[in-house]
Amino acid sequence: MNLRRTLATAAVAAVAAVTAPAVLLSASTAFATPKAPAQTQQKPTYAELKKAADDAKKAYEDAVAAEKAGREKIKTTMEALDQDSHPLKAAYLAADKAAKAADADKTAADKAVTDARAALDEATDEDGKAKAQEALSAAEAQAKTAADAKANADAERRVAKDAWDDANVAAFREWNKVLTASAEARKAKDAADKALAAAAECVRVPGLTVLANRLPAKVVAGTTVGFSFTVANATDRTLDVDPLVFFRLNAKDQEQHFMKVQWADGAGWHELDSNSPSHPMHLKGMKPGARTEVKMRMTLEAAAPAIDGFALLAGDASDAYHPCVLGPMNNYPLKVLPAGSKPGTVGDAKPGKVEDKDRPKPKSTPAAQAGSPASAGSTASAQPASAATGGSLASTGASPAVPQLALVGGGAVLLGTGAVFAVRRHRGARGTH
Structure with missing residues (x-):
């Protein structure tokens, strides 16, 4: 799960933690004809996105390594091709030299033809003209031979030059393939990271509720009260749920010892940390319509000051497609009465909603991994999760987003009546359970 919620609850007497009776973790799997989760059809799971x-990432790292190796390879190849001793360049240089020599021979032969023609024009007698004509014919034959030799030499030079150029082009083409592969790998990595980040966004689901039962609004110092809370999955998805629980007095950390809150899992009682939110148990595979009741108790020492406190309850969960699924957070204001007080009939604490952009960070609790929803000692029977409003279960709903927990400042800051309680949480997605 990956949760972030920033709590800001201002109001009279802030929030206080009151726990009472035995906490019994009871997971039930009531079925309320779940709807086919259309949002998950042909959709990769978070684990699949993580693997992708x-x-x-591995493919990109390999491509970067290949690019580095390719850079060295083309550097070596180009330096070698540029050496006069390289066979292809040596062949070109030899062909170029031969072509230049053939060109010089042709130039000389053409000049000989010109000179022979001039001599023929200057001849005055028949014998002189015959000799001049013979010399011209020989010069023209030599010029043709030189021209043919030059044409062949030029062709050989072009072939040698093309072979040398082709080797250079081939090296650059190979280098370009390496660069393209690196760019494509980076593009694929960015797309995979983006898809994973989108799946890691917290999903807000009103239908995942954690509500207190019989939690008194007022508790007398020196007494113990029992109550419970119910985790209900009124969504259309099967969830692994970690109920978020936080009870605290409106007092400094060193005064929190006046209150002790415990929950029961059938094997015994386990104390909550009053200085930090916690996930006391893990409910695996809660199907749509399932609900679980957890018994709790809260003890206030006789010396506890007459102050306010609060209880925060919320459902933090995950499924195969979202490592962070968040239900609404409820704030229960509590009041501690002096020891010996006779408050008469005390009503239940009324839940109020909390603007929780991020969850408060719970400390890891070894006992929190209770395994499957139906833990030993659970007594609650499977009941459909109601979609009623008001004090029962919130209506089914789903919207995209993802979180986990990290408490900023180590706890709550409560400064008396009308104070603002701000706790921030930021926990990286770690995937489904």
Whole structure:
């Protein structure tokens, strides 16, 4: 799960933690004819997206390594091709030299033809003209031979030059393939990372509720009260749920010892940390319509000051497609009465909604991994999760987003009546359970 919620609850007497009776973790799997989760059809799971991102990262790293090796290879290749001793360049240089020599021979032969024609024009007698004509014919034959030799030499030079150029072009083409592969790998990695990040965004679901039962609004110092809370999945998805629980007095950390809040899992009682939110248990595979009741108790020492406190309850969860699924957070204001007080009939604490952009960070609790929803000692029977409003279960709903927990400042800051309680949480997605 990957949760972030920033709590800001201002109001009279802030929020206080009151726990009472035995906490019994009871997971039930009531079925309320779940709807086919259309949003998950033909959709990759978070684990699949994570693997795709890991594979894309590895492919990109390999491509970067190949690019580095390719850069060295083309540098070596080009330097070698530029050496006069390289066979292809040596062949070109030899052909170029031969072509230049053939060109010089042709130039000389053409000049000989010109000179022979001039001599023929200057001849005055028949014998002189005959000799001049003979010399011209020989010069023209030599010029033709030189021209043919030059044409052949030029052709050989072109072939040698093309071979040398082709080797250079081939080296650059290979280098370009390496660069293209690196760019494509980077593009694929970015796309995979983007898809994973989108899936890691917290999903807000009103239908995942954690509500207190019989939690008194007022508790007398020196007494113990029992209550419970119910985790209900009124969504259309099967969830692994980690109920977020936080009870605290409106007092400094060193005064929190006046209150002790415990939950029961059937094997015994476990104390909550009053200085930090926690996930006391893990409910795996809660199907749509399932609900679980957890018994709790809260004890206030006789010396506890008459102050306010609060209880925060919320459902943090995950499924195969979202490592962070968040239900609404409820704030229960509590009031501690002096020891010996006779408050008469005390009503239940009324839940209020909290603007929680991020969850407060719970400390890891070894006992929190309770395994499957139906833990030993659970007594609650499977019941459909109601979609009623008001004090029962919130209506089914789903919207995209993802979180986990990290408490900023180590706890709550409560400064008396009308104070603002701000806790921030930021926990990286770690995937489904």
